Amino acid sequence: MALEHAILVSLDERSGSGYELAQRFEKSIGFFWAATHQQIYRTLKRMVGLGWVSCHEVAQDGRPDKKVYEVAEAGREELARWLAAPGEPETIRHDLSxxxxxxxxxxxxxxxxxxxxxxxLHAERLDVYLAIEKKDFPDPSALSGRPLHQYLxxxxxxxxxxxxxxxxDEVLAAMREDDRR
Amino acid sequence: MALEHAILVSLDERSGSGYELAQRFEKSIGFFWAATHQQIYRTLKRMVGLGWVSCHEVAQDGRPDKKVYEVAEAGREELARWLAAPGEPETIRHDLSxxxxxxxxxxxxxxxxxxxxxxxLHAERLDVYLAIEKKDFPDPSALSGRPLHQYLxxxxxxxxxxxxxxxxDEVLAAMREDDRR
DNA sequence: GGGTGCAGTGCAACTAGTTGCATAGCCCTA
DNA sequence: TAGGGCTATGCAACTAGTTGCACTGCACCC
Known part of the structure; x- marks a missing residue:
């Protein structure tokens, strides 16, 4: 499964709490790997057990305490191993089809x-992505390393x-045409 | 969940056994909804319980008996209901990303x-799809009804x-270029 | 007659993901 | 001061999907 690895990737970019991770999964990471906060909390707990991440509680004022997770050495090794390991293309599940x-x-x-x-809905998402592209990556040819990978x-x-x-659009045109006949 | 509905769609096109369905999910239907034979057998059993499909055993010579399933009235109603019901776009899980x-x-x-x-791998699949398109749908503009929907x-x-x-290809070009620098 | 392979069905145990709810502190506003 | 909303974490129960194995029967080939 890749949720663990998606979390490792995200925590490797920046350490954070389960709540923060859940928010990242709502926006950037979640664009290509969906996860609910339940899954994330559960998986983080498991990953601590595996020694992939470490966790320390942080007291905050004005809001509840949080547990900040960061990638441990074993997690970095696991991530490197997984990146190089061959995987199968995802099994497709497309309702609308x-x-x-x-x-x-x-x-x-x-x-x-x-x-x-x-x-x-898809056109809306496309607009969101295009807006991010324009804002965060105005000059793609200059990109390298992590920002390049994010851009890709x-x-x-x-x-x-x-x-x-x-x-x-193709489906709509064809079905409307078929409907008229 | 849509596996039940994918099975209804498939059985509505043609009645068949669990084994046959599993094979269809390996090829045509499975291009957009993956399922193993285990899932299919289990789901068929549940669908019989719901009254969505009926089942009768067929003795064969030269091979084991099989259970042939076909869509029942309640199944047809459920399928029609589901088709018109709004659904959310699939949650994306893309390993490679x-x-x-x-x-x-x-x-x-x-x-x-x-x-x-x-x-x-994707280029191979694309070739398979293009070959099917060429062979089964040589004249798309003439299509109507079920064949049109399959084509779409x-x-x-x-x-x-x-x-x-x-x-x-874009990723490969960019990462190779980045690697050279 | 023994191995391979396909057709056909299925159980059991597991992993993964979803849904509904609970809790608790703090802020802001009506 | 009561309610809504945000941050923050979590349990319990459920549904969905995967994996490994087991069984039968027949055909075919060596």
């Missing part, structure tokens, strides 16, 4: 609405969302 | 090899794999 494939078994009109809704992952998100928007 | 993002924490060279391997899903697969291949 199942629905499109099943369209003939239901109300095609209602499905058109659903596809249009997804189209807009963002590029993956942009490509994926764009492909989805275009696919939805 | 996590690795790329973590590249600075390990051996970037080894990761280049891994990205190249994935690039080839295939188009989604083509777009997704192409986007992945192109992204891998």
């Amino acid at each position: 199942v629905k499109v494939r099943g369209a003939s078994s239901g109300d095609a009109k209602a499905l058109i609405g659903e596809v249009a809704r997804h189209r807009d 992952v963002l590029r993956g998100g942009i490509r994926a969302e764009r492909a989805l928007v275009e696919w939805c | 996590v690795k790329v993002r973590g590249a600075s924490s390990g051996d970037a060279k080894a990761l280049i090899g891994e990205v190249a391997r994935h690039r080839d 899903v295939l188009r989604g697969g083509i777009r997704a794999e192409r986007a992945l291949v192109e992204w891998c």
